[in-house]
Amino acid sequence: MIAARARLLNGTYVVSDLLATTLALGLAYTLRGVVPGDSMPFLSGSLPPFAWYLPVLALVLLLWPLVFYTLGLYGRHGRTLDSETSVVLTGIVVAGLLLIAVIFTARLSFISRPVVVAFLLFDFVFVVGLRRLVRALLVQGGTPRRVLVAGGRDQVRAAAALVDGHRDWGLEVGGIVTDGRWQGEAAERHPVLGSYRDLLRLVQEQHAAEVLIAPATGQLDDLQTIDDVIGQLEAQGTVVRLAMNFLPRSVSQLSFDQLGDFPLLTFSAAPSNEVQLAVRRVADVLIAIFLLGLLSPVLLGIAIGIGFTSPGPVLFRQARCGLHGRRFTFLKFRTMRTDAERLKPLLQAFNEMDGPAFKMTNDPRVFPFGGFLRRTSLDELPQLWNILRGDMSFVGPRPSVVEEVNQYEPWQRRRLSMKPGLTCLWQVSGRNELTFEEWMRLDLEYIDNWSLWLDVKIAFKTVPAVLVGRGAR
Structure with a gap:
């Protein structure tokens, strides 16, 4: 009954959100049309027929539900009206920024900026208002x-x-x-x-x-x-x-399933929303393909630079532990001497990390051009291929070497329940400046609170962290 009620409420919300959004765009266009342009300089210019806005409306009606779904507005219902209003505001801001980016990228100069601004304001009011009306009708619409x-x-x-x-x-x-x-x-x-x-x-x-x-x-x-x-x-x-x-239980989420005639109660300590995970995988593939094509000249230049400055292979390959501990071949641009692993035991006394991880400032095994690649994180670019193959995602706990995983305590192994990533929560929270245990706990915090929106936020925070080289060694 509760699940059926939630499905009914979600379906009604989708319809009301689409209706509110359509009305908001129509009202914004109509008001712009009745305000004389010569009375307000920023409204100067003729307004094209509404038919020109129909492709924009189609994009909006596709984009808005995706953003709202990602933010959990069509998920389980336990939000107060105030918290729901806050998430709606966030959703409209995010979707609005994406819409504006599309308008500028596609050079849709006929789209009136005042119409877009008014549309976003009206949309917030209409979406929140219709959602509250839906709740009120459900409360009054039958005997509880x-x-x-x-x-x-x-x-x-x-x-x-x-x-x-x-x-x-x-x-x-x-x-x-x-x-x-x-x-x-x-x-x-x-x-x-x-x-x-x-x-x-x-x-x-x-x-x-x-x-x-x-x-x-x-x-x-x-x-x-x-x-x-x-x-x-x-x-x-x-x-x-x-x-x-x-x-x-401390962290597991419960869900029910059926195995033939056996009802199952499932305890899951990792994200299990298959729809969101599928959206994440599609985004990983599309973005990886785009970046590999866009950055191919950079990749070629780095390969040539390594070849000129250090004898040996261009790529560093190493067995790492991925999802559920499965091993895969991890790729990076080589930044160290070819005998770096042989020299590692000799440098163990200089390890600045506690636990099984190894980090060292001014590592003598790093050659000069390799140091530049590390400071700029350009050495990580070959992992776009790992992402395309499905070994990794753009965001997730960093893949650990096999020797480190073999020394994990039981609670630390839970970080293997999520696909490893190119960037992660601890990298935007101090990167190498954390202790090993803080590193582990931030990875688990990421897993416990995972959502597509969290991935987006971490990805955006990674850009300034990389540009300033904070914590990179």
């Missing part, structure tokens, strides 16, 4: 289903507050039921009606359509009682929802 919330004190208080704060879910709390370990009021608005053993009777007395059971964390000894209660409620046709918070 009464739900009894049962379980541990803190858990039922939190669950009841969620239901109270999201009337658009179509639920209302009819009362609180304890697990027998506590008494008294659980929430300001709802009375405590009884305990688990009273649920069957309470459902009948309260005319409840659903029961939400949220056991106290770690109370596994209640499972038999809960199973008995679910069986009784199931027999009389009552919907039962069981919160899985009683299984202690």
Whole structure:
């Protein structure tokens, strides 16, 4: 019911957002047409027919939902109105900048700048307004289903507050039921009606359509009682929802799946949104192809420079650990002597990193032109081929050498649950100036909070970090 309600709300939001955006562009064009150009110098110039704007409208109707989806506006619903408004504003700013970039790149000089500015302002007002109207209609548009919330004190208080704060879910709390370990009021608005053993009777007395059971964390000894209660409620046709918070976990996200006749509860400590991951992969391929073509003269020049300044191969190849620890051939422009790995044990005393990683300022194995490539990060460009092959992504934890991975503690191995990247969160947070443990924890922070929008932000922050050479060695 909740998932179906979310799908209905998402579908309605898509329609309302597209309608609001279309109305905003139409209104912006209309107002520009009725304001005399000679009264305001910045509005001078004739306005072309609206038919000329139809390709722009088509682009907008394609671009806006993609940006909104990336920012999570069509995802799970738990946002307050204020937080949703903030994300809508961010989405319109990002989409608007992309639209302006397309207009300038394609040299669509007939597009009126005042129309674009007015369109973005109207769009924000219309999108937010229609979304609030949709929520209000869903709240008023039917009789909510009464739900009894049962379980541990803190858990039922939190669950009841969620239901109270999201009337658009179509639920209302009819009362609180304890697990027998506590008494008294659980929430300001709802009375405590009884305990688990009273649920069957309470459902009948309260005319409840659903029961939400949220056991106290770690109370596994209640499972038999809960199973008995679910069986009784199931027999009389009552919907039962069981919160899985009683299984202690620190970072995993829960999801349900089916393996033949076996229902599965999946614990995933890495991003699992297949749609967003697929969008990310498509973007990786397209951008890698574009950059390889654009930078081919630079790649050739670097190869020639290495050949003239240091004997040996142009590329440095090394086995690195990728997604789930799978090994792949990692590529860089060679910046060190060909016997660099043989000399590494002799320099171990100068290692400036704790843990298994090795970093050293003024590494004597680096030849002069190689030092320039490192300071400018140009030595990383061959990894565009790794990205194209699917070994890496543009953003993700940096790929580690096999020897480092073999020394990882169990919690550090979780960074292998995400495809490695050309840049990452720690590189824009200080790069090599971090300790090894800080490096690991920033990688895990990235994994725990991953989204396409986070990748975009890291990519943009990487540019100034590379230009100033912060932390590069």
